[in-house]
Amino acid sequence: MEQKWEIRHKICMVTGANVGIGKETARALASAGARVIMVCRSRTRGEAARAEIIEQSGNDEVELMLADLSVQADVRKLAAAFQRQHEALHVLVNNAGAYFPQRTESADGLEMTWALNHLGYFLLTNLLLDVIKRSAPARIINVSSAGHTHGTIDFDDLQMRRNYGGFQAYARSKLANLLFTYELARRLAGTAVTVNALHPGAVNTNIWNNVDGLLGRLLRAVGKFYFLPVEAGAATAIYLATSPDVTGVTGQYFAKQKAVRSSPGSYRTDVAARLWDVSTAMTGLN
Numbered sequence: 001m002e003q004k005w006e007i008r009h010k011i012c013m014v015t016g017a018n019v020g021i022g023k024e025t026a027r028a029l030a031s032a033g034a035r036v037i038m039v040c041r042s043r044t045r046g047e048a049a050r051a052e053i054i055e056q057s058g059n060d061e062v063e064l065m066l067a068d069l070s071v072q073a074d075v076r077k078l079a080a081a082f083q084r085q086h087e088a089l090h091v092l093v094n095n096a097g098a099y100f101p102q103r104t105e106s107a108d109g110l111e112m113t114w115a116l117n118h119l120g121y122f123l124l125t126n127l128l129l130d131v132i133k134r135s136a137p138a139r140i141i142n143v144s145s146a147g148h149t150h151g152t153i154d155f156d157d158l159q160m161r162r163n164y165g166g167f168q169a170y171a172r173s174k175l176a177n178l179l180f181t182y183e184l185a186r187r188l189a190g191t192a193v194t195v196n197a198l199h200p201g202a203v204n205t206n207i208w209n210n211v212d213g214l215l216g217r218l219l220r221a222v223g224k225f226y227f228l229p230v231e232a233g234a235a236t237a238i239y240l241a242t243s244p245d246v247t248g249v250t251g252q253y254f255a256k257q258k259a260v261r262s263s264p265g266s267y268r269t270d271v272a273a274r275l276w277d278v279s280t281a282m283t284g285l286n
């Protein structure tokens with residue numbers, strides 16, 4: 001019989017861990033005695049957050065690894081370096097994400113929201129999948145958003161060359177997080193690796209700083225008072241990483257620590273399978 005899930009001493013990677021929901025998740029995991037790998041893109045910001053987490057948790061098994069997750073070569077270097085240094089990965093929290101008001105392209109020539117928010121999760125997870133499977137029972141947690149309900153996957157213009165909108169690009173990437181989660185769960189059926197997605201709530205973090213115009217100013221003003229503090233915003237990610245109650249639970253979307261339904265379109269298996277193939281081609285995976 002499988003032993004009760006216990007986060008203590010588990011090796012956990014959290015992306016975007018220097019601030020916001022990722023930092024709070026890393027802090028909680030470190031406080032619970034996990035070995036935490038914080039993935040950040042800035043050494044300065046990453047080291048400052050790491051020092052704070054070590055001090056507050058009293059756990060010095062907190063490590064920093066650097067990668068710009070919108071850059072595929074960086075993701076590959078990160079996955080390779082991790083596997084040189086660690087034999088196991090029990091929890092992967094794909095959290096790093098951003099909102100881009102104007103259309104920009106990544107170093108690989110891909111629309112930035114797609115490159116970071118979707119392909120960043122897809123590539124890193126696939127590169128680490130063998131070590132995750134060897135470490136089973138293991139958990140993959142993808143931070144999506146309720147914003148996915150506004151997203152569409154237009155395979156004819158995934159790069160949004162025709163009509164870019166920051167919200168449309170963001171919503172599309174968060175819908176892709178769900179399609180990826182459900183497809184990966186199907187592919188991992190029969191293994192002891194689970195994969196779930198979550199909506200953290202509307203949380204008062206830096207992500208709103210990039211929303212431009214009147215809407216951005218309004219959201220930031222309202223957000224200060226009405227959005228969740230980051231501690232509450234990280235609660236569902238922490239729950240999915242640490243709770244024995246979700247042992248064996250896979251292919252689900254969580255909000256407020258409960259499995260909930262996502263949009264009808266997110267359950268389209270044909271779209272998910274096609275997205276998998278397209279994402280494989282875009283990342284040069286076999």
Ligand SMILES: NC(=O)c1ccc[n+]([C@@H]2O[C@H](COP(=O)([O-])OP(=O)(O)OC[C@H]3O[C@@H](n4cnc5c(N)ncnc54)[C@H](OP(=O)(O)O)[C@@H]3O)[C@@H](O)[C@H]2O)c1
Binds near residue numbers: 018019041096116204
């Ligand atoms: N806040 C909300 O209300 C809300 C709602 C729904 C979903 N979410 C999701 O929650 C996740 C975390 O967002 P947050 O609200 O905590 O935002 P945040 O405070 O802005 O944190 C985002 C994290 O991602 C990192 N990041 C951004 N671009 C990166 C890149 N190219 N390479 C590596 N790391 C990068 C950031 O690093 P830097 O500090 O270096 O920029 C930061 O650590 C995102 O996936 C977001 O879509 C948030």
